Amino acid sequence: MKMLKIAAAVSSLAIMTGCASIVGEKEQTVTINSTPSNAEVMITDERSLQVHSGQTPTTVQLKKSDGSYFGGKSYTVEISKNGYESRTMMINATPNGWYIGGNLIFGGLIGWLIVDPLTGSMYNLSPDTLNTTLGESVATSDQGNSEITLVLLEDVPAEFKEDMQYIGKI
Template sequence: MKKAIATIAGAVLLSGCATIIGDKTQLVQVNSDPAGAEFKIQDETGRVVSHGKTPQGVTLDKSDGSYFGGKHYQITFTREGYAQTTLPVKSTPNGWYIGGNLLFGGLIGYLVVDPFNGGMYTLTPKEANGIMQPQP
């Protein structure tokens, strides 16, 4: 019994809360007004990671895999007769990273495990709504 408790305690101490609870990817809903606009999503390097027509759900990576490497995206909406619109999607540390490591993961979770894993981030907004203005 002591061995089982020690194994569980060791696993908790050698892991980060956000890594245990969170995923490396997140579904972001891409909408536009009017619906049916073309969109493309570029990451911070300018690489197109997704494209399609609204409305559509897109699964995006939350981290680039580097130390504290949160991803950032730009969603560009285009539709004939409307001005192009661009919205940012940013990664921010989530509550499991901040509060969970305070209670359970400790410094190893804060500084070693979670910074390499996308689970510590949340992409915002979770629903991107591109409001497009008609062109004269």
């Protein structure tokens, strides 16, 4: 009788779990690198809430689910540095192999439709490493637009003339 109760308890637990929930995590590590380094990083989620700010290179832990039924997270990553063009990239949650294949083989409908979608472990964030080049250094206006202003040498203020360098022949 005691063995029957133990077997029933183990069977109940096996039925009530999903493969991705057993194998997966609710958060994932994402690495962000930039060239040049020491660029500002701001990560916002799908509700435009800031979840991280810092400088490259950095590694952050991001949630894979928003806590709702089948609610995968998405993030916007903005990388910027004065004098360089900014970059904006997306990180999205996609179903992982344990959710798709594992529940087909082991977990059944309860894991596929109830347990894994509620825990968020069914997702992987992609990409899990961001490498970006901010491009060449550019002259920017106060509004952040790329611009170059040409002026006559006689119109350059005296305090700026000592910092000027000749490029080519005159």
